[in-house]
Amino acid sequence: MKPTFYFLLFTLLLASCAPKPTPVPTPAGPQTLTVLTHDSFAIGKDTVKAFETANNAKVVFLQSGDAGAVLNKAVLTKDAPLADVLYGVDNTFLSRALDADIFEAYQSPVLKDISDEFKLDSSNRALPVDYGDVCLNYDKNYFTTKNLPVPQSFEDLAKPEYKGLLVMENPATSSPGLAFLLATHAHFEDGYLDYWKSLKANGVVVVDGWETAYYTNFSASTGKGPQPMVVSYASSPAAEVFFANPAPAESPTASIVSTDMCFRQIEFVGILKSTPNKALAQKFVDFMLSPQFQEDMPLNMFVYPANKNAKLPDVFMKFAQVAEKPAALSFAEIAKNRDAWIEAWTAAMK
Amino acid sequence: MQNNMLNHEGTETLTQAQKAGKSNLGAFVPSWFSRFLLWLAPLLFLLVFFFQPLARIITLVFSASAFTEINFQLILSTLSFTFYQAALSTILTFLLGIPSAILFSRFNFGGKSLLRALTAVPFMLPTVVVASCFNALLGNHGWLFFLFPLSPEFTTSKTFYFLLILLAHIFYNTTIVIRIVGNALLRLDPKLEQIARSLGADTFHVWKNVTLPLLRPALLAAALLVFMFDFTSFGVILLLGGSNFSTLEVEIYLRVLKLPNLPLAALLSIIQLIFTLIFSILYTRTINQVTTQTAPRFSTSRLPKTPKEKIFVATLGILLSAFFVLPLLSLPVRSFTRLEADRGQRGAVQYGFTTDYYQELFINRRDSLFYVPPIQAAANSLGYASLTVLFSLVLGYPAAYALAKPTRLEKFLDPLIMLPLGASAVMLGLGFIISFGRSLASPWFVPIAHTLVALPFVIRTLQPALASIPERLRQAASTLGASPFRVWQTVDFPILSRATLGAATFAFTVSLGEFGATLLLTRPEYPTIPIAIQRFLSQPGGLSYGQAMAMATLLMLLTTLAILIIEKLRLSNAGEF
Numbered sequence: 017m018k019p020t021f022y023f024l025l026f027t028l029l030l031a032s033c034a035p036k037p038t039p040v041p042t043p044a045g046p047q048t049l050t051v052l053t054h055d056s057f058a059i060g061k062d063t064v065k066a067f068e069t070a071n072n073a074k075v076v077f078l079q080s081g082d083a084g085a086v087l088n089k090a091v092l093t094k095d096a097p098l099a100d101v102l103y104g105v106d107n108t109f110l111s112r113a114l115d116a117d118i119f120e121a122y123q124s125p126v127l128k129d130i131s132d133e134f135k136l137d138s139s140n141r142a143l144p145v146d147y148g149d150v151c152l153n154y155d156k157n158y159f160t161t162k163n164l165p166v167p168q169s170f171e172d173l174a175k176p177e178y179k180g181l182l183v184m185e186n187p188a189t190s191s192p193g194l195a196f197l198l199a200t201h202a203h204f205e206d207g208y209l210d211y212w213k214s215l216k217a218n219g220v221v222v223v224d225g226w227e228t229a230y231y232t233n234f235s236a237s238t239g240k241g242p243q244p245m246v247v248s249y250a251s252s253p254a255a256e257v258f259f260a261n262p263a264p265a266e267s268p269t270a271s272i273v274s275t276d277m278c279f280r281q282i283e284f285v286g287i288l289k290s291t292p293n294k295a296l297a298q299k300f301v302d303f304m305l306s307p308q309f310q311e312d313m314p315l316n317m318f319v320y321p322a323n324k325n326a327k328l329p330d331v332f333m334k335f336a337q338v339a340e341k342p343a344a345l346s347f348a349e350i351a352k353n354r355d356a357w358i359e360a361w362t363a364a365m366k
Numbered sequence: 367m368q369n370n371m372l373n374h375e376g377t378e379t380l381t382q383a384q385k386a387g388k389s390n391l392g393a394f395v396p397s398w399f400s401r402f403l404l405w406l407a408p409l410l411f412l413l414v415f416f417f418q419p420l421a422r423i424i425t426l427v428f429s430a431s432a433f434t435e436i437n438f439q440l441i442l443s444t445l446s447f448t449f450y451q452a453a454l455s456t457i458l459t460f461l462l463g464i465p466s467a468i469l470f471s472r473f474n475f476g477g478k479s480l481l482r483a484l485t486a487v488p489f490m491l492p493t494v495v496v497a498s499c500f501n502a503l504l505g506n507h508g509w510l511f512f513l514f515p516l517s518p519e520f521t522t523s524k525t526f527y528f529l530l531i532l533l534a535h536i537f538y539n540t541t542i543v544i545r546i547v548g549n550a551l552l553r554l555d556p557k558l559e560q561i562a563r564s565l566g567a568d569t570f571h572v573w574k575n576v577t578l579p580l581l582r583p584a585l586l587a588a589a590l591l592v593f594m595f596d597f598t599s600f601g602v603i604l605l606l607g608g609s610n611f612s613t614l615e616v617e618i619y620l621r622v623l624k625l626p627n628l629p630l631a632a633l634l635s636i637i638q639l640i641f642t643l644i645f646s647i648l649y650t651r652t653i654n655q656v657t658t659q660t661a662p663r664f665s666t667s668r669l670p671k672t673p674k675e676k677i678f679v680a681t682l683g684i685l686l687s688a689f690f691v692l693p694l695l696s697l698p699v700r701s702f703t704r705l706e707a708d709r710g711q712r713g714a715v716q717y718g719f720t721t722d723y724y725q726e727l728f729i730n731r732r733d734s735l736f737y738v739p740p741i742q743a744a745a746n747s748l749g750y751a752s753l754t755v756l757f758s759l760v761l762g763y764p765a766a767y768a769l770a771k772p773t774r775l776e777k778f779l780d781p782l783i784m785l786p787l788g789a790s791a792v793m794l795g796l797g798f799i800i801s802f803g804r805s806l807a808s809p810w811f812v813p814i815a816h817t818l819v820a821l822p823f824v825i826r827t828l829q830p831a832l833a834s835i836p837e838r839l840r841q842a843a844s845t846l847g848a849s850p851f852r853v854w855q856t857v858d859f860p861i862l863s864r865a866t867l868g869a870a871t872f873a874f875t876v877s878l879g880e881f882g883a884t885l886l887l888t889r890p891e892y893p894t895i896p897i898a899i900q901r902f903l904s905q906p907g908g909l910s911y912g913q914a915m916a917m918a919t920l921l922m923l924l925t926t927l928a929i930l931i932i933e934k935l936r937l938s939n940a941g942e943f
């Protein structure tokens with residue numbers, strides 16, 4: 017009987033290490049602000065520190081998967097929000113966030129410095145932070161050694177010489193994946209599913225998120241994976257130069273920026289409804305839109321700042337490419353059809 | 367996942383329990399009021415946390431746009447893939463399981479009991495650990511790939527992932543075949559075979575005409591059980607296959623978190639529930655036939671004699687040892703070895719032995735996957751597991767008391783109590799999300815979901831023990847002047863402590879390894895070990911992979927410790943009376 021007693025006592029003791037509901041915040045200590053964001057988020061330590069000291073706050077960035085997954089989580093937990101601020105919803109997923117009504121409107125004073133072309137939500141629930149072009153990246157070395165011409169159009173990708181060479185992200189969960197799907201829709205219109213069937217037959221590899229596609233499958237990155245082409249950003253080649261040590265004279269990768277092949281992605285930030293830290297959240301949004309934060313973004317996330325006053329770093333000017341003519345697809349059209357296109361795509365690729 | 371297997375014993379003992387209960391009915395008939403009190407807490411619990419969410423799921427199926435053309439196609443393809451992979455896994459499991467059952471039931475050899483115990487180990491391990499084991503051995507970042515660089519086109523192909531899944535299923539379920547079919551082989555009356563042989567039948571005909579027909583119920587029962595586990599497999603498929611393969615269970619998860627369509631998720635979970643119920647009923651029927659077939663037990667196992675037998679025993683023995691040892695070993699070793707660069711690490715990489723993966727667990731990075739240092743997940747898991755033990759014992763005891771002396775009411779309630787067994791863990795999570803959206807910030811829902819999974823088994827363990835207590839002992843104690851509490855303390859409790867320990871272990875390990883429901887319910891500030899493993903595995907780069915391995919090793923260690931401690935307690939306990 018004794019061992020049983022000790023065992024039960026032991027479990028009681030262990031039970032006390034179960035997490036307690038809501039830790040009580042101490043009023044004297046810094047206020048914590050939680051920013052829900054995607055796995056690709058990165059920003060300089062000093063930049064965050066500057067905000068923290070100025071506002072007696074502690075900022076936690078909660079990375080919860082790819083952009084789509086993060087948004088779904090925010091929608092599902094709408095009644096019991098995970099964070100105060102959500103950063104990383106882009107124009108492809110934006111209408112899902114607006115329909116679910118997860119954001120609180122905020123008329124930030126910094127909005128005057130942001131180009132109007134990015135302001136897709138007129139009621140300012142989602143505020144534009146940055147933009148970038150989703151384009152195919154390729155491994156220069158692979159194409160030179162194999163003496164293979166770099167594909168210049170969507171049609172090229174379906175040719176047998178490129179069989180199994182492309183890795184992309186699942187449009188259902190990943191925003192660059194969805195951007196790529198949207199670009200094909202803009203190009204092929206109703207014939208896009210037939211095109212995808214031909215890509216499937218040509219061995220396109222689909223992975224869950226950008227991180228895996230770029231860092232595991234792509235042959236020119238650290239993962240040294242099997243695919244020499246990846247759906248990424250026009251600015252990714254600049255990142256390869258910036259992070260390499262010593263810095264090479266030219267990037268090992270390049271983007272395919274020909275007409276229609278890219279999709280311009282705009283990323284937004286929003287304050288989650290019913291946050292208890294509304295004032296601090298607003299300050300943080302102002303901070304994200306201010307030049308200090310905006311100028312730090314290009315070399316951390318390799319995106320272009322939305323603020324007109326933010327200056328671009330040299331390496332960015334030199335190595336980041338810009339799409340010649342991004343795919344034309346209106347926000348309204350995306351909002352209306354996105355879910356149906358994703359469903360149809362998912363069914364076609366099964 | 368284990369519960370149904372163990373439930374097999376539950377049903378066996380249940381019949382005893384009912385018999386015992388009947389014989390005691392005349393002596394002790396509780397009033398309807400005490401019955402009501404016994405049932406109050408467990409029924410209320412199930413009503414709020416199981417039947418209410420279930421009702422919500424069903425309403426969701428019928429109220430919204432669940433029945434559309436595109437959904438129908440998706441359900442059809444998901445269902446056919448689920449059946450396909452489960453059938454294939456079952457066949458492959460049998461290919462290894464049947465020879466192994468023969469090996470263990472017919473032959474004696476050195477290290478037999480050790481090897482037999484080894485084959486049962488995976489069954490006690492959480493799915494995330496088994497998935498991590500195979501990942502460490504055969505995955506893209508694992509040993510095989512490192513030692514024998516296969517073409518990356520192959521190792522990132524769907525076929526390769528599918529192979530991994532099948533292997534993990536075999537690894538998991540072979541022990542079921544060994545146990546059910548092996549035991550049936552042991553119970554066979556050897557005289558039957560001897561008679562057949564003396565009448566001139568050769569080995570083939572003995573098997574075909576005598577052994578196989580007698581084994582049929584056992585074979586069928588084992589096949590059904592293995593099939594059911596493969597059918598509902600979740601952690602293994604998600605962690606080894608990504609979202610490449612959608613079984614019903616994985617598709618439900620995808621339709622909640624990744625490509626949200628709650629009505630479709632609800633419809634899928636109802637379909638899943640119906641299928642598991644059908645399988646459980648079929649299984650219960652066949653396993654009853656197996657148990658009625660008992661013959662006097664003879665020891666029919668002997669040393670291998672002919673060269674053929676020796677080769678059979680040696681090859682299979684080595685094969686089994688390798689198949690079960692290698693994955694279990696490669697996980698902990700991999701967690702101490704750096705084989706690849708970290709994500710985005712472009713400088714020189716120091717390969718070989720490292721403790722970085724463990725050290726990193728104690729650091730809370732600002733850009734974290736969780737709010738807390740990852741090691742906090744271990745504390746959370748232990749806390750949740752203990753809460754699950756407490757909840758399920760508190761709720762399980764009164765229900766088991768009532769069920770031990772069944773009246774008409776209990777006959778009606780019994781299947782209702784067991785219903786959560788048929789529900790998939792992901793479905794429980796979905797139900798909670800639909801029903802308790804607003805209060806999901808509370809960490810209490812995770813142990814509550816774990817309790818739902820553990821409770822049926824806890825009841826099934828306690829019930830026969832309670833029924834086995836002779837009423838005369840209680841009466842004797844009370845005539846000698848013992849108070850009701852003293853009666854309980856001196857008569858009931860000593861007899862029950864073994865069953866209590868067994869039930870507690872089960873609840874504890876279920877909670878430690880529970881993955882499906884936790885994945886949907888957990889909040890980033892309260893991660894559990896399985897959730898941390900899943901998050902780390904889904905990140906690219908050597909560091910996060912290493913951390914996943916370190917976490918999985920930790921979970922393997924904790925589960926083994928829990929089982930060992932309780933095994934030891936149970937033994938020392940047995941010596942006491």
